[in-house]
Amino acid sequence: MSENIAPSTQPSLDLTGLPYSPLATAFDEMLGSGGEARPHWRAFAEYFSRVSRDDLGQLRRDTLRRLKEQGVNYHVYDDPQGMRRTWQLDPLPMVMSEADWNPIEAGLQQRAHLYSRVLADLLGPQTCLKQGVLPPELVLQHPGFLRSMMGSAALPLSLFAADLARGPDGSWWVLADRTQGPSGAGYVLEARMVTKRVLSQNAVDYAIAPLAQFFYHFKRHVAALAPDQQKEPTIVLLSPGIGNEVYFEHAYLAAQLGITLVQGDDLTVRQGKVYLKTVDDLQQVDVIIRRVDDAFCDPLNFRADSMLGVPGLAQAQALGRVGMANPLGGGFLESPAMLPFLPALSKHFLAEELKLPNVATWWCGQEKELKHVLQNLDDLVIKTVDRHALVCFGPKMSARERDALKRRIQAEPWRYVGQELLSFSTTPTLVGSEIQPRHLVLRGFAAGDGEQYDVMPGGLTRVSPDAHTFLVSGQSGGWSKDTWLLKSSGSMRDVLRLSPTKQRRIASAVLTSRAAESLFWLARYLERTESLLRHIRAYVRRLENYIDYGFDTDKAVLEGMLPAVEAFCALGREGLPTVEDLKQYVLDSTRVGGVAFNLRGAINSAYTVRDLWSGDCWRAVEELEELLEYSEKNRSVLALDQFIQPFLTALLAFLGASQESLALNQGGLWLQLGRRLERAQNTLSSTHKICAELNEDNEAGLREMLLEAHDCLSSHRRRYGTELPFYTLWKHLLLEPTNPRSLVYAVSELEPLLSYLNPTPQQGLIGLEKNVLAILTPLRLADAVEWRDLELTQTELAPFLQNLTQQLNQFGLNIEHQYFKHAQPLTRFMR
Amino acid sequence: MSTNTSSTPNPSPDSCADGVLLRVKHETVYRYPGPASLAYNAAWLEPLSGDGQMRIEHRLKVDPKPQFQNLRTDAFGNQMHYFEVHKPHSALKVVSEAIVERRPRPHNGACAAPWERARYAAASDPAERAALCSFAYPDASIPIIDEVIDYTLVSFQKGRALNEAVKDFAARIYRDFKYTSGATQVDTSVTEFWELRKGVCQDFANLAVLGLRAIGLAAAYVSGYVLTHPPEGEKKRQGADASHAWFAVHAPGYGWIHVDPTNNMWVAKEHIIVAIGRNYTDVPPLKGVCYGGGQQQPEVAVTVDIIKREDLFHGHSMERL
Missing domain, CATH: 3.10.620.30 (C8orf32 fold)
Incomplete structure (x- = not known):
């Protein structure tokens, strides 16, 4: 497709075959009122005219596949699919011309600048209240106005966003401003990657303004907030964690920006400074990119019931000892009641006219406006000033609802606004395999220093789920789109040439103590599950034999094996478990220690360190999760062995991928430590349990099963033939340094890992290294001949294993105690 | 009536x-059921100047000694003390002593x-x-x-x-x-x-x-x-x-x-x-958040008395309480 889209030179387009009809009532982005394609949409109009329904279906499937590969999620509260619901991206972008865009860009810059000034004033001298520009109720009665931030050092809004819609006359209006920690910028990046890729295969190719520059500016502005400008700043992104609807974006942005993703309990305040708890020590944080609502950020100064914050964070910001993007205290600016006052505020602070108009908004805190709202309730949207409360659509209210609302407004008028119901413009959207008009809202982003702002070219477009509603949020089932800003002059190459040459260096992302712990436990859960699955498989094979032939020796062997299986997870029943029992054991996620339980634990751990995974790794996590869901759904029709092998394959794939993609110093160390420790513990525990069960009746079969459960049977056969004396069994399973599944092998692999934790190797070993040496040495010195028969096994080997078990458990506790800084529970008091 | x-x-x-000199000693002790490692506190204990009152002296003593202390004026013009205790402790004692002159308008x-x-x-x-x-x-x-x-x-x-x-x-x-x-x-x-x-x-x-x-x-x-x-x-x-x-x-x-x-x-x-x-x-006299510790009712003791003007100028007036 041509990069030159000047309308005058183009011949008129034959759109007779265009399978798209806009609504009569709204402005359509692609087609003018006469049905002609607007110049910047021509390429799409042509594409739509020639594309088949099959192609469109394929386009949708391609999009979904790419999103799934990336693991892009949007968490819809109360959705049974929970965390794993794939983000709803429409591959057809919203297209904008520069003529449309330029006033929006200037308007966003002005608003971001203005809101920064308003915030600094309201947390400081409050001139706009004292001079009557803004009614004090609007600020001082707003439940989100954080008085404890008053008098703190003024900080700019580093990231600002506004939601815009286009009315029937073609002009753009601002519906709402976002000043806390606007979300969506990361999704735009993801939308761009997917949309461009799937559409380029369909020959729809434009010169689109690129996004990279915007993120470069964002990072630059954020780095400039560091109190100490001499050193490389440490920047973190503070997220509420995996329960948050846009957690994916937090992880994605952190990974893209190369900063550390943290939650409240990863941070601690000392002397009014903020520190990150890493596995090594406390590391000072210079700037926080905040994605936790301000009232939840500090249980001392704001909401005492918050589990997401850091006590003392408000003081840290107030003292100017940490940069905060965006500053605490700016949340109330999102009040829709601010909108009607922006023109006056703009004159007061900037001596300028407001560039972007707001959708007509009446704040009920004023007499005339209150009257207007009450008289026109049916034609308005009613919102509360704090955004987490109510939104009512006038036309959709019953008489009773209207009366109740009226009474509420009259009781506390300053809490409510009425807003004009604007008929939003529509844009072509892929619905099923058809192209249909959907109403859109555009979220534009600006990043800056309080005065100068850089605007993201384009933004996040969201469309309504059906043609008759204006609700576009992800929570209400809306879809997102990329927004393509067409450059009429200059190619992309020009823009890229400006790319960063002297961006200030920032400190590289560090591993938090919590992330290390998550990785450690993730690996342990997976390794434990692997071992458990092998035990179950060995057990089931023997059980089927017993069912088929009824030999008593098989029964004795099964009984002897049971304690080793139960060491993972109590079966809680008398006698031999049936295949059906074992299925429960595998798939019931409420059964502590069972396969599903462990895997859920592993997946949760993986989510909490979402920012660390490569695409392949994340795909492996999702496959594991999909397999788990599939198996849970189909538990009644699938045989047990149809579960075991796929689970083993999927978890080995993940362990393999994670080990490949995570460097030791980026968390790989903890993954491997967890895995080796768990393997050694499982081998010890299972061997020790079985030693205690060995007797004349079952010893031959049980020894074979032990090897099978540890995946050593075939390697033993290759080495020693089909005979299985005690001597070779113990040698191969416990002492053989060349057998990767032997105990000594697992323990010896801990040694090089621990050397990474020793900061001063020239000064000798650290405690953990000594722990491992104390386990390894007796293993290396041991001689399997001393355990050559049943009696010696029970008198010599069992106590030997008992001792090693204790030491290994202590080693595990030592790791946790030393490197994982457990936050104690919080106690709050007021007196 | x-x-x-x-x-x-x-x-x-x-x-x-006539002006009157009042002296107060306000002692609050939290004894936690378990050890607390870190504590963050805010206190509104320093009498204000205004509304017919003049603050002459104020002293805030915290035991264990805070690693960090900061005083600021809150949104309503009150004095707010912020302090952090980093050492493990099983009790927190806060003693506020003040002398004000009351000259009601x-x-x-x-x-x-x-x-x-x-x-x-x-x-x-x-x-x-x-x-x-x-x-x-x-x-x-x-x-x-x-x-x-x-x-x-x-x-x-x-x-x-x-x-x-x-x-x-x-x-x-x-x-x-x-x-x-x-x-x-x-x-x-x-x-x-x-x-x-x-x-x-x-x-x-x-x-x-x-x-x-x-x-x-x-x-x-x-x-x-x-x-x-x-x-x-x-x-x-x-x-x-x-x-x-x-x-x-x-x-x-x-x-x-x-x-x-x-x-x-x-x-x-x-x-x-x-x-x-x-x-x-x-404006709670004292509020706080600590790691560990556990809920406990504090022991509170307050004494307010009138002092003579001479006592004030002899110094150490608050120590005699």
């Missing part, structure tokens, strides 16, 4: 022309003007509205609000002088509600107090503040102390052994009129004003 004739409010604080004509003129809605100057707005609106979600309005309006008849109406209002609260130590908790709601008909100074103040705001006046919650041993021949004041609380109502052209409904008296020579806020949670 009041049945407690012995405690009828002193006629008006304007009889207190006599009521002026503005205080005796018809109360309707003091209503927030009557204020037209934006700066004054900005200063009072935070104190002007009741929490409309309180279910008993209509009853409280009716109750309040009994004292606020049309055209009545503000200070007279306030005096009467305080006296009626004093008569209709019973001061009962331990009857309520820090977080007891006004509604519960209204139904129980008994509570502590904080509840008395909360109710008054709600009623005054509900009829359109700007009213504040005040945290402070009252003299431990009252003047000869008078009975011991309620709330004298702990931190105390009362309310203030705003009179345009005068400022805050402080009234103590628990003792049915004007706030004058026997009170120390610590902090003024919208409600208790704006």
